[in-house]
Amino acid sequence: MLQLSAVGQHYGDHQILHDITLTVPAGQLLCVVGPSGCGKSTLLRTVAGLLPAHEGTITVDGAPVTGVPDSLAVVFQDYGRSLFPWLTVRDNVALPLRRRGLARAERRAEAERILDRVGLSGAARRHPWQLSGGMQQRVAIARALVCRPTLLLMDEPFGSLDAQTREDLEDLLLEVHRTDGTTIVFVTHDIDESVYVGDRVVVLSPGPGSEIVLDLPVRLPGRRDQIATRGLPEFVALRAEVGRAVRGKGVHAAGKADPADGRGVHESGSGVS
Numbered sequence: 001m002l003q004l005s006a007v008g009q010h011y012g013d014h015q016i017l018h019d020i021t022l023t024v025p026a027g028q029l030l031c032v033v034g035p036s037g038c039g040k041s042t043l044l045r046t047v048a049g050l051l052p053a054h055e056g057t058i059t060v061d062g063a064p065v066t067g068v069p070d071s072l073a074v075v076f077q078d079y080g081r082s083l084f085p086w087l088t089v090r091d092n093v094a095l096p097l098r099r100r101g102l103a104r105a106e107r108r109a110e111a112e113r114i115l116d117r118v119g120l121s122g123a124a125r126r127h128p129w130q131l132s133g134g135m136q137q138r139v140a141i142a143r144a145l146v147c148r149p150t151l152l153l154m155d156e157p158f159g160s161l162d163a164q165t166r167e168d169l170e171d172l173l174l175e176v177h178r179t180d181g182t183t184i185v186f187v188t189h190d191i192d193e194s195v196y197v198g199d200r201v202v203v204l205s206p207g208p209g210s211e212i213v214l215d216l217p218v219r220l221p222g223r224r225d226q227i228a229t230r231g232l233p234e235f236v237a238l239r240a241e242v243g244r245a246v247r248g249k250g251v252h253a254a255g256k257a258d259p260a261d262g263r264g265v266h267e268s269g270s271g272v273s
């Protein structure tokens with residue numbers, strides 16, 4: 001479980017985040033959206049322990065975050081810079097296992113297992129620069145998963161991919177989440193994406209001093225499907241509600257209901273206009 005209590009963040013005199021209080025239960029996929037520059041990436045970097053919180057406290061499974069927790073992995077948008085071009089795909093993925101003291105053969109076997117899972121078993125001996133952008137981001141996801149993190153942070157991971165690749169990776173993420181039960185915090189500027197992948201969507205207000213303006217459980221019937229789910233009236237209603245909050249147009253009362261338990265069927269009907 002991830003807990004943020006009255007977290008504030010500044011760059012110098014510039015206040016970015018104010019009084020962010022949030023509990024993310026184990027196994028939840030939380031999406032964070034908000035206007036450009038409101039502090040989504042700053043929030044993620046603070047949770048990751050890369051920036052110390054100026055105010056408040058953050059705990060992961062009860063332990064205060066004072067540096068990057070061992071149980072945590074991060075995937076950034078810029079896959080091109082996050083992979084080492086001189087290493088093969090398999091060695092990129094195996095790299096985090098070195099710190100765990102696994103022997104070389106074990107590291108390679110584990111990397112190949114994860115690569116198979118993300119649909120890249122045929123690419124293990126290639127180098128990142130020989131792959132498409134979508135394949136490189138699959139490598140970055142594989143590397144994040146190889147240490148079996150309990151908390152996965154993703155900062156606009158599909159933002160620079162074409163629409164088809166993006167949908168494929170959204171579905172890969174959902175499959176990983178369903179199978180592993182990893183707690184995931186997923187930052188995106190894409191409202192549709194947040195509702196499609198999230199169990200819950202949190203919207204931040206524009207800065208300075210961004211706060212949470214909407215905390216919305218995503219209750220959609222059935223297993224998510226790129227065509228069928230996006231056509232559901234429940235999906236359209238949720239998307240409109242998040243869109244209104246991002247644009248500062250007010251929040252429907254259903255948005256405040258039971259946000260920590262964002263699974264199951266959405267019942268509110270949301271009153272979308």
Ligand SMILES: Nc1ncnc2c1ncn2[C@@H]1O[C@H](COP(=O)(O)OP(=O)(O)OP(=O)(O)O)[C@@H](O)[C@H]1O
Pocket residue numbers: 011016034035036037038039040041042043189
């Ligand atoms: N290292 C830094 N030093 C000073 N200011 C920064 C730094 N990083 C970000 N900022 C500023 O903090 C604010 C929040 O930035 P952040 O990248 O967290 O927003 P964001 O919501 O993720 O933006 P976007 O949606 O455009 O990616 C912006 O005004 C940005 O210019």
